[in-house]
Every structure is written in structure tokens, then in C-alpha cells.
Amino acid sequence: MFQCLPLIWLSLLAVVCAGRTLYQIPAKGAKGVKLQLQTSRPYNIAHRGSNGEIPEETAAAYLRAIEEGTDFIETDILSSKDGALICFHDVVLDLTTDVASRKEFADLDFTLNELKKLRTKQRYAFRDQQYNGKYPIITFDEFINIARDAPRVVGIYPEIKNPVLMNQHVKWPGGKRFEDKIVETLKKYGYGGAYLSKKWLKKPLFIQSFAPTSLVYISNFTDSPKVLLIDDVTMPTQDTNQTYAEITSDTYFSYIKQYVVGIGPWKDTIVPVTNNYMQAPTDLVKRAHAHNLQVHPYTYRNENGFLHFNFSQDPYKEYEYWINEIGVDGLFTDFTGSLHKYQEWTSPLPDTAKSPRQLLAQIASLVLPYAKA
Incomplete structure (x- = not known):
């Protein structure tokens, strides 16, 4: 036939x-x-690109995520020794590049030119290794242009990564800060506007950070929406030495909502886990919503080792729980295709979209x- x-x-x-x-x-x-960007269902946020398949934070991982239907591509911003903004998660290179095999690069603080000579690899050995050694580290400018050149409107979701460390080790002309360079780069490409404004919808953007003082600081220079990331509640912040339990209180929410539109909590901060079984959820999402804050938890991964036993090794059951029972507004996922399929099955967009x-x-x-x- x-x-x-x-x-x-x-x-x-x-x-x-x-x-x-x-x-x-x-x-x-x-x-x-x-x-245009869809705004009728929780955002599909490509955590470091579609890195369940392709090495994280590479152009190929972001292109795959766009192909698979993501709403936002997410990245971590760090700086090279010479002040170039790059897309990379760790302050060490061993876990996701071939630097260990490049003896000429031993004991270096890397310039952009040196970083560009490295090739990326998968973070986890149980993921597809066929793309190892193929793709270079990309710059923040290159990342932005991937979104700008997409065949539909795709948002960007950069993180101000380790700002305290970056400001200690990298010096920019005129005494500028790491945060200043990130905002300047975004403005250069026309990003700005309050959440859901006409300007924002043309070039959607969330700026995220685990450092609340960085988000407060950049509020002086950009009206783009910001998201405060939340770690384990027992951990201290890198810039204020408060625990994340303190900065998820109603008192703190009343303060920080002047500067941010949402929070990005670790999943287990919302729903505690014992022996890999999820327990009763906390009231974190309910309280955040009461303060008109969006909630974008991290990170959703398909592999059994990351799925709690409650979901019977089924990532779609996990999506169903977090979207329908917890009521989150966006999800950071390593597998953008899986989340997109789930949402198309359960809350399809109209054909006109x-x-x-x-x-x-x-x-x-x-x-x-x-x-x-």
C-alpha cells in the first residue's frame, strides 16, 4: 500500500x-x-536546550528544542577570562567538555578564543554519546541569535550564573559589573518590556538568578520580567547568606515581588521526597500564586533515575501531576519533545497557532x- x-x-x-x-x-x-508565543498553557522551557539528546548549551541542543516545540530556550551565563559572555553551566570544564584530553589547556583561566577550541560532551554517561566532541561552546550573542532566527517566536531564559564569583574574578572596563554586561547585551538586541506587554511578546524574555540582589540591581536598568530561583530550603544564597527557607516566606515574597514576576524552585522544595517517594506538597505554590508570582520548577527528566516512584517510570504522569495537581506555570525540562507531546495531547493549541x-x-x-x- x-x-x-x-x-x-x-x-x-x-x-x-x-x-x-x-x-x-x-x-x-x-x-x-x-x-507568536503561546501563553494559554504552562511554558515549555528547554533546560540548557534539548540536552536529553544533545550536549547541553550547544547550538544543536537549542535548535533541536525549537524543532521539538519549546516556548523558551534556557541558558546559564558565565564569563571568560577576557570578559566574553558564554553559555555554560559549570565554573569547571571537565564535566561537559573534552578539556581533560587537551593537555595544552592545563591550569588555565580561559579566554574566549581558548574556550572556542574545546568541544562539548554529554554530562551523563547514560545519555546518547554520539554527539560528543562535535559542538563548541557558544557565546551569549550566538544564543540570542538562535532565538531571533527561529521560524516562530521563541523566548529566551538566561540565568545570571554565579554573579558574586564572576564579579570577583573578571573586571570589565569602567567598573561595570557582570550583571551590567548581561543587560547591555539584551538591550542591544531589543529585549525589554513588562511581562505580556506588546514589546515583550515580540521578544519574550525571563531573566533568572539564584542571587536575589542581582535581580534587584538589574531592575534599575531593565523592566524585563525576572525570576528568582530557589534551591533546597536549607541552602544559603550566594549573595545574602539567607537560607532559601527564609526567602520563600510570605514576608520575603511581599518584598521581592516588587522586582520579580515569579520563582523557579527545585521540584523537591515544592514536594518533599522520602526514599524516592513524593510526600504531601508544601504550600509554596499556593503562597507564590497568592502573591501573583509565577512558578517555574526545575528540572524534569525522562530517565528512571530522575523519576520518583510515584510516577511508575512514566514522565507523562509526572507532567500530569505537576501541571494539573500542583498547578505550575512553566517547566524546565531536558526533554522538550516529551513535554510538547504531552501538552499537545492534553491541551492542544488551536490550529491557527x-x-x-x-x-x-x-x-x-x-x-x-x-x-x-
């Missing part, structure tokens, strides 16, 4: 079969109006069973 399919159906099948191709960054200035490629793929999914008959 497959040989008898009309050409149109073969074209539709090609959309699906070619879905695993790594696409180059789309050319700038593509004609036509871009589809889908791209031609998405519509073709949807039609093809209906045709495929007959093609295989």
Missing part, C-alpha cells in the same frame, strides 16, 4: 521521517509573519497507520 500513496502523502511522511535531522540556523530576514510544518506533521500522524497497513 505504501507504494500507492499519492505524492502529497509521501511529502507528509517525509516531514515525520526527517524529524531527527539537525537543521542549520535559519537564515535571518525570513519572509512572513512569525507565529500552529506552523505549517506542525500541521503537516499532525496530518501525517493520522496517515501513517494506514501507510503501514
Whole structure:
């Protein structure tokens, strides 16, 4: 029967079969109006890109996430020795690059040029290793341009990473701070505007940090929405030496909501875990919502080692719990495709909000069973 399919159906099948191709960054200035960011369901936030498959914080990981339907691509911003802003999570290079095999780079504080010579690898040995050694570290500018060049409106979600350490070890001209350089870069590309304003919807952005003083500081220079990240409640913040238990109190929420639109808590801060079983949820989400703060927890991962026993090794059950029972407003996930599939099954967007490629793929999914008959 497959040989008898009309050409149109073969074209539709090609959309699906070619879905695993790594696409180059789309050319700038593509004609036509871009589809806008969806705001009717919780945000799908690509945590360091689609890094369940491809090494984190690489252009390829972000392109895959966009292809898979993410709303926002998320990154951690650090600085090189010479003050260049890069997308990288750790202050050491061993875990996600080939630096250990590059003896010429032993005991260095790296310039951007030196960092660009390294190649990334998967953080976890149990994930696909086929892309190790292929992709370089990217700059913040390159990250932004991936979103700008996407075929639809894709938001960005940069983290001001380790600002205390960055300001201690890197010096910028004119006495500028790490936070200043991040805001300057965002403004250079036209990012700004209050949450859900017309300006914001054209270039969606959340700025996140575990350091509350950094978020308060940049509020003097940008009205872009900010999110305060929350670690284990027993941990101290890097900049105020308060515990995260203190900064999730109602008193603190009343203060910080002047500067942020939401919080990004570790999942286990919201729902405590004992022996890998989730216990009764805290009132953190309820209280945050009472202060008109969004809640974007981290991190959702498909592998059994990250799934609590309550979900019977099923990531879709985890999504269902957090979206429908806890009521979160966004999810940081390593597997953007899985979250997108779940949301399309349970809360599909109207066809007018889908791209031609998405519509073709949807039609093809209906045709495929007959093609295989």
C-alpha cells in the first residue's frame, strides 16, 4: 500500500521521517509573519536546550528544542577570562567538555578564543554519546541569535550564573559589573518590556538568578520580567547568606515581588521526597500564586533515575501531576519533545497557532497507520 500513496502523502511522511535531522540556523530576514508565543498553557522551557539528546548549551541542543516545540530556550551565563559572555553551566570544564584530553589547556583561566577550541560532551554517561566532541561552546550573542532566527517566536531564559564569583574574578572596563554586561547585551538586541506587554511578546524574555540582589540591581536598568530561583530550603544564597527557607516566606515574597514576576524552585522544595517517594506538597505554590508570582520548577527528566516512584517510570504522569495537581506555570525540562507531546495531547493549541510544518506533521500522524497497513 505504501507504494500507492499519492505524492502529497509521501511529502507528509517525509516531514515525520526527517524529524531527527539537525537543521542549520535559519537564515535571518525570513519572509512572513512569525507565529507568536503561546501563553494559554504552562511554558515549555528547554533546560540548557534539548540536552536529553544533545550536549547541553550547544547550538544543536537549542535548535533541536525549537524543532521539538519549546516556548523558551534556557541558558546559564558565565564569563571568560577576557570578559566574553558564554553559555555554560559549570565554573569547571571537565564535566561537559573534552578539556581533560587537551593537555595544552592545563591550569588555565580561559579566554574566549581558548574556550572556542574545546568541544562539548554529554554530562551523563547514560545519555546518547554520539554527539560528543562535535559542538563548541557558544557565546551569549550566538544564543540570542538562535532565538531571533527561529521560524516562530521563541523566548529566551538566561540565568545570571554565579554573579558574586564572576564579579570577583573578571573586571570589565569602567567598573561595570557582570550583571551590567548581561543587560547591555539584551538591550542591544531589543529585549525589554513588562511581562505580556506588546514589546515583550515580540521578544519574550525571563531573566533568572539564584542571587536575589542581582535581580534587584538589574531592575534599575531593565523592566524585563525576572525570576528568582530557589534551591533546597536549607541552602544559603550566594549573595545574602539567607537560607532559601527564609526567602520563600510570605514576608520575603511581599518584598521581592516588587522586582520579580515569579520563582523557579527545585521540584523537591515544592514536594518533599522520602526514599524516592513524593510526600504531601508544601504550600509554596499556593503562597507564590497568592502573591501573583509565577512558578517555574526545575528540572524534569525522562530517565528512571530522575523519576520518583510515584510516577511508575512514566514522565507523562509526572507532567500530569505537576501541571494539573500542583498547578505550575512553566517547566524546565531536558526533554522538550516529551513535554510538547504531552501538552499537545492534553491541551492542544488551536490550529491557527500552529506552523505549517506542525500541521503537516499532525496530518501525517493520522496517515501513517494506514501507510503501514
